[in-house]
Amino acid sequence: MTELRTDRLLLRQWTAADREPFAAMNNDPAVMRYFPKRMTREESDALADRCAERIVASGYGLWAVEVVETGQFIGFTGLAPIGFEVHFAPAVEIGWRLAEFAWGKGYATEAARAALAHAFGPAGLTEIVSMTAVQNEPSRRVMERLGMTHDPADDFDHPRIEKGHPLERHVLYRLDRTTWEQSCRTP
Numbered sequence: 001m002t003e004l005r006t007d008r009l010l011l012r013q014w015t016a017a018d019r020e021p022f023a024a025m026n027n028d029p030a031v032m033r034y035f036p037k038r039m040t041r042e043e044s045d046a047l048a049d050r051c052a053e054r055i056v057a058s059g060y061g062l063w064a065v066e067v068v069e070t071g072q073f074i075g076f077t078g079l080a081p082i083g084f085e086v087h088f089a090p091a092v093e094i095g096w097r098l099a100e101f102a103w104g105k106g107y108a109t110e111a112a113r114a115a116l117a118h119a120f121g122p123a124g125l126t127e128i129v130s131m132t133a134v135q136n137e138p139s140r141r142v143m144e145r146l147g148m149t150h151d152p153a154d155d156f157d158h159p160r161i162e163k164g165h166p167l168e169r170h171v172l173y174r175l176d177r178t179t180w181e182q183s184c185r186t187p
Helices: 016-026 041-058 107-120 137-145 177-185
Strands: 009-012 062-067 073-081 092-098 127-133 169-176
Touching: 009 107, 016 041, 016 073, 016 092, 041 062, 041 073, 062 092, 062 107, 073 107, 092 107, 107 127, 107 137, 107 177, 127 137, 137 169, 169 177
Parallel strands: 092 127
Antiparallel strands: 009 062, 062 073, 073 092, 127 169
8 A cells, every 4th residue: 555754744544533534624615615515424424435445556646645743634636647638638637635724735736756756756747737726816826836837728618517617717727747857856
């Protein structure tokens, strides 16, 4: 089982104890403000199950994230294949979702850097993408801190979001292995 560790975080397989805080997070209006709707407990549990299954099947996925010092579950970060038809698929996306109490501490960037190292190292991927609603400035800042680049020509209407919904338009950021390797060598 692949686990990733940073100075402060552990990216690990999902446990039964994660379900309740994950469901609370997925029903929190602040956490879900850049998603079309909040999730029910059943939807949240199903997502946790899919995340766990993906990690077993491919050695990577959307890992549960906990703070090493406290053991507290704070959300997820990781890698997932794009599961819908868009101009940039097939591709693997890096993504994150953290509980509101974990915001502003650099956890999303720290966990995502570990996931990128796994993507471009053991997983052998050559490019990673990330996407979010145009309005989601906090996630866009994380993408930029990771060294990902945005080309407005790549922006798209998300096919799983209702036409005309305010969150339909998405930005796409990209990072290739060569650029990532060069950034790792730069002090």
